[in-house]
Amino acid sequence: MKTPTSDVIAALGAKEVVIAVMAVAAIGIHLVLRFGVAATGAVFGLPAQEIPLLVALACGVPLVVDLATHMVRGEFSSDLLAGISIVTSVVLGEYLAGTLVVLMLSGGQALEAFAVRRASFALEALAKRLPALAHRKTDGDVADVPLAEIAVGDALVVFPHETCPVDGVVLEGRSTMNESYLTGEPYLLPKATGSAVLSGAVNGDGALTIRAEKTAVDSRYAKIMQVMRESEQRRPRLRRLGDQLGAVYTPLAIALAVLAWAFSGDASRFLAVLVVATPCPLLIAIPVAIIGSISLAARRGVIIKDPAVLELIDTCRVAIFDKTGTLTYGQPKLTEILPAHGFTKDETLGAVASLERYSRHPLASAMIDAAAEAKLPLQEAGEVSERPGEGLRGVIGGRTIQVTSRKKLALQSPTAAEPLPPLSGGLECVVLIDGRYAATFRFRDEPRAEGMSFVRHLKPQHGFDRVLLVSGDRETEVRYLAEKVGVTEVYSSQSPEQKLALVRQETSRANTVFMGDGINDAPALTAATVGIAFGQGSDVTAEAAGVVILDSSLERVDELLHIGRRMRSIALQSAVGGMGLSLIGMLIAAAGYLPPVAGAISQEVIDVLAVLNAMRAAVTPRTLSDYQTRPPAG
Structure with missing residues (x-):
């Protein structure tokens, strides 16, 4: 066992x-x-x-x-x-x-x-997240069956808070599903009869009966696992700092020892040179600097899972961002109210927020928060209903309020849809009061407040040559965010396979940093030189990444970049300085003035000096992050 x-x-x-x-x-x-x-x-x-x-x-x-x-x-x-x-x-x-x-x-x-083995752990976490059994419904009876036995057309029951086992279509029930880890969309999506569901999505509070459209091995979640496995197998081996220095130091030390023996004819000189050459500054000082930096990062809410990250992050020249949850907060906000003639913004917002208190729609909290910010009083609602295909309906202050979509409104009442404003990026809902079109509400997943300062800070302060924004979201949403934060290279509607291919292509040219927070980002996190996962929402993402930012803050990423640069500087000081002193000792030993025992003592002194310097990496410097206090470049 x-x-x-x-x-x-x-x-x-x-x-x-x-x-x-x-x-x-x-x-x-x-x-x-x-x-x-x-x-x-x-x-x-x-x-x-x-x-x-x-x-x-x-x-x-x-x-x-x-x-x-x-x-x-x-x-x-x-x-x-x-x-x-x-x-x-x-x-x-x-x-x-x-x-x-x-x-x-x-x-x-x-x-x-x-x-x-990190990527293998990510695959194991990915596999564990999907249920081993599905609830198949046959003639009114529900029985648990292995995923491998599910056939296309089977009716399956997905209970509240369970993970959907296969891709399918809802036959019965109403609920919401969290698909953000799979699609990059930041919202809980409502599900009713006819709605498509994805394997790996987490069900909300309602039970759903779905019809399997694909087998488990052909479903979306399995495809991500397949891409993840491919990413693990093709991940290139990266040279560590100690290996790079050792590639020069090792043959030099061996050659010097052999020459000392050859010219003197004394084998003890060979041994003396090698004793002094023992690479403790590489074997001890660099790990001490890394461990100290890992401790410093942990105190800042940054968990370093792969120590190689600290050696490599300062060499990265391409920064690649996922959109949702990294450069954005991952929460929709009400950004615009377009009232129709005869209605005001406060009137429609107060009525809708009063009604949305009784809804589990993913945009409900955004409207309630907007009303609270505007200090609008909420009223009691009556006759509240939220039937599939009709939207939310209720009576507020004697007036009938209906919240629906542009598409549903056009089907119910084509004439009522005529005065609607033109479509734009983002999400929206339409409000009717007493059957009349009253307003259009628009929503966005807003960028983080520090997003633009951080992006503009990357090139001049950390030496990045390019910054890319890659997302599974729609082009209008991605470009809206790119303009907000100052990113010019944009890739939208990207599947996990496309993200992986893009990251792999960029990594073949230069070292890359990829930042994401969803399961759909896991393959790209593994393929990048340095993968940074935001938050604790997905164990799969955390396992695939080399770094986990616990509080999903761009400031913490900036601190990680500073810690990595400082660690590399201190490690190089300790290693190169120690190797330089060792080289002097080797030359003295080769000349016959430093016997093996004295050489061993000299090497220990050098080791102590190198390690003491390396221990500085654990000490918190006066500043780790300064991008918010400096004016953005350009």
């Missing part, structure tokens, strides 16, 4: 976890035997306290073999020099130092394996 713990171990990499645990245990036993026992004796001529370390080093043999394989292929990194350091420590009898390197190497590889 699988447990959460076993899942985590499998994700981390069983071999690396076992080796890391063995190394920790060996170090602990060594310290107890060395400092906690008066006399420990000897085994095979070795002090007893050294035996656990030798066992741990033996467990590290597979790691060394893997690194040797990489060297044969011509792949040089900081890990390779760590492997040589392990072998050198055994030759020198520095077993504790070798065991520490084994621990760092295995622990780092385990964490990297965990990061690689």
